[in-house]
Amino acid sequence: xxxxxxxxxxxxxxxxxxxxxxxxxxxxxxxxxxxxxxxxxxxxxxxxxxxxxxxxxxxxxxxxxxxxxxxxxxxxxxxxxxxxxxxxxxxxxxxxxxxxxxxxxxxxxxxxxxxxxxxxxxxxxxxxxxxxxxxxxxxxxxxxxxxxxxxxxxxxxxxxxxxxxxxxxxxxxxxxxxxxxxxxxxxxxxxxxxxxxxxxxxxxxxxxxxxxxxxxxxxxxxxxxxxxxxxxxxxxxxxxxxxxxxxxxxxxxxxxxxxxxxxxxxxxxxxxxxxxxxxxxxxxxxxxxxxxxxxxxxxxxxxxxxxxxxxxxxxxxxxxxxxxxxxxxxxxxxxxxxxxxxxxxxxxxxxxxxxxxxxxxxxxxxxxxxxxxxxxxxxxxxxxxxxxxxxxxxxxxxx
Numbered sequence: 080x081x082x083x084x085x086x087x088x089x090x091x092x093x094x095x096x097x098x099x100x101x102x103x104x105x106x107x108x109x110x111x112x113x114x115x116x117x118x119x120x121x122x123x124x125x126x127x128x129x130x131x132x133x134x135x136x137x138x139x140x141x142x143x144x145x146x147x148x149x150x151x152x153x154x155x156x157x158x159x160x161x162x163x164x165x166x167x168x169x170x171x172x173x174x175x176x177x178x179x180x181x182x183x184x185x186x187x188x189x190x191x192x193x194x195x196x197x198x199x200x201x202x203x204x205x206x207x208x209x210x211x212x213x214x215x216x217x218x219x220x221x222x223x224x225x226x227x228x229x230x231x232x233x234x235x236x237x238x239x240x241x242x243x244x245x246x247x248x249x250x251x252x253x254x255x256x257x258x259x260x261x262x263x264x265x266x267x268x269x270x271x272x273x274x275x276x277x278x279x280x281x282x283x284x285x286x287x288x289x290x291x292x293x294x295x296x297x298x299x300x301x302x303x304x305x306x307x308x309x310x311x312x313x314x315x316x317x318x319x320x321x322x323x324x325x326x327x328x329x330x331x332x333x334x335x336x337x338x339x340x341x342x343x344x345x346x347x348x349x350x351x352x353x354x355x356x357x358x359x360x361x362x363x364x365x366x367x368x369x370x371x372x373x374x375x376x377x378x379x380x381x382x383x384x385x386x387x388x389x390x391x392x393x394x395x396x397x398x399x400x401x402x403x404x405x406x407x408x409x410x411x412x413x414x415x416x417x418x419x420x421x422x423x424x425x426x427x428x429x430x431x432x433x434x435x436x437x438x439x440x441x442x443x444x445x446x447x448x449x450x451x452x453x454x455x456x457x458x459x460x461x462x463x464x465x466x467x468x469x470x471x472x473x474x475x476x477x478x
Contacts, residue, residue, distance in 0.1 A: 093273045097212055098221050100272040101205050102228040104168055107264040108198045109232035110239075111175045112140050114257045115191065116319060117241040117339045118250045120327045125250070126184040131443025134320050139188045140195030141316070142436030145429045147196055151203035152425035153288075160204035165269050167200030172261030179254035206424055212275060227349050230402070234345035241339020253335075288422075295423055300415050300475050303468050307368075307408050308431035310468075311375070313438025314461040315401050318379065320439050321446045321454050322394065331387060344395050348402030355403035356410065364414075368407045369469035375400030376462035383455055404465065405431075 115122065115136040123133040155163050171194050178190035205225065213221055236257055244253035296302055322341070326333040351371075358367050378400055381393025409427060416423035438461060445453035 093276075094213055094221075096271055096273050097209070098224060100268050101209060101221075102224055103264050103271070104164060104201050104205060104268055105225050105228040106232035106235070107168060107261050107268075108171065108201050109229050110236035111171050111194060111257055111261045112144070112198055112236070113137060113233050114175065114236045114240040114254055115178075117237045117323060117335060117342065118244055118253060119320065120323055120338075121244065121250045121335060122184070122187075128184060129443070130321065130324050130446050131440065133184075134440050134443050135188050136184075136191055137316070137320060138436040138440045140191040140198070141432045141439070143192045143195035144199040145432035145436055147199035148203050148429040148432070149422070149425045151200045152207070152422060155200070155204040155207065159275065160208045161272060161275055163200040163204045164208070165265075165272070167197045168261070168265040168268055170194075170197035171201075172258055172265050175258035175261050176255060179251045179258055202428055203425055208275070226352060226406075230345050230349045230352070234342050237342035237345075238339045241335045241342075245334055245336035245339075250335075291422060295426065298415060300472060301412065301423065301426075303472055304408050304412050304415075305427055305430040307404065307465055307468050308427055309434030310438070310461040310465050311372075311401055311404050311408075311434070312431045313434035313442075314375070314379065314458045314465075315397075316435035316439030317442030317454060317458050317461075318382070318394070318397060321442055321451075322382070322390075324446060325451050326390075341391070341394065344391075344398045347395050348398045351399040351403045352406040355406045359407060359410070364407055364411050365469070365473040365475070368404060368411075369466065369473065371400045371403035371407065372462065372465045372469045373400075375404060376459060376466060379455060379458050379462055383452065 119130065119133050119136070122128075122136055123130060126133070151163065174190050174194035174197060178187050178194065181187035181190055209221055209225065239260075240250075240253040240257055242253075243256045244250045247253065319342070323333070323338045325331070326338060326341075355367055355371065375397050378393045378395070378397025381396060382390050384390060384393070412423060412427045438457075442454050442457050445457040449456065
């Protein structure tokens with residue numbers, strides 16, 4: 080059999096540029112999106128509002144992103160992905176800078192809402208762009224790098240905003256630092272991303288679109304995987320949103336930098352995502368999803384302890400399990416998606432971020448009325464439902 084011809088140098092160059100550009104885009108999106116999360120106690124004190132209300136500075140952005148992922152995925156399918164990603168990154172950076180100097184909480188939430196709207200255009204287009212523009216033998220590797228860049232951006236944003244706030248004494252400077260980085264990335268991305276070579280516009284005819292949606296929700300696995308994304312991300316955001324409120328209280332007395340350091344545990348999640356992908360090949364999706372859902376629930380339960388090392392260990396265990404569940408579920412969605420991969424991915428991501436927004440905010444009610452045990456009860460309910468779904472999905476044939 081003849082050896083396949085090597086791709087021309089131009090193709091190699093485009094692959095490198097696309098990989099770097101989209102990894103930078105993923106990094107910047109999540110750097111900006113969660114920048115207020117470690118600052119919630121400071122924002123609550125500054126504006127004189129409750130823990131549940133101040134969490135809107137996080138969930139307004141993630142909720143808007145969740146709601147716009149599907150419309151933007153359709154826009155990208157019809158009119159192209161490059162412009163959507165370029166303007167999305169630039170707009171997100173400008174909104175992040177605006178939120179840093181908002182004179183009131185309502186305007187801060189408005190800026191974070193617009194930030195989420197801008198960011199929605201990036202993941203709505205990025206995964207489909209990777210699938211179209213990269214050769215098949217590198218797609219899986221680049222997709223893994225893209226997801227790792229997302230996690231790294233989320234960790235860096237939380238840590239950087241907390242550390243800059245702690246050393247400057249101003250949460251405004253912490254958010255401005257993130258916005259400045261986002262602006263720099265947007266400029267680099269604008270110049271780095273090569274023109275699309277394989278994009279073909281897709282029809283937005285309502286009849287065809289509704290037929291695709293009906294087929295997706297008639298699938299025996301996809302709606303349950305969407306629900307898994309909703310519940311697991313809700314537990315994840317709830318845990319990371321309200322644990323800082325516990326840790327600023329006696330006997331812990333954490334400051335912003337110490338609280339920001341807990342987000343270094345995202346590195347555990349980056350490892351577990353890759354680990355779970357390898358384990359699926361050996362043990363199957365069903366077993367890994369079920370086992371990691373159990374592990375996540377165990378981690379949540381461990382945070383009920385008073386000893387700090389047990390709290391941190393529980394958070395690490397939960398983070399490992401959560402990212403593994405997300406990795407397995409998102410890959411399973413791609414496996415079952417069929418011809419309308421862009422729409423199915425958008426539905427999964429929309430469920431994922433909507434769960435983080437709705438359940439992450441609802442956990443504030445549990446904190447206000449039941450303290451940390453109340454938050455724990457709500458999060459364990461989410462984890463228990465994910466375990467139940469994992470058991471149900473074990474019955475799927477051919478997976």
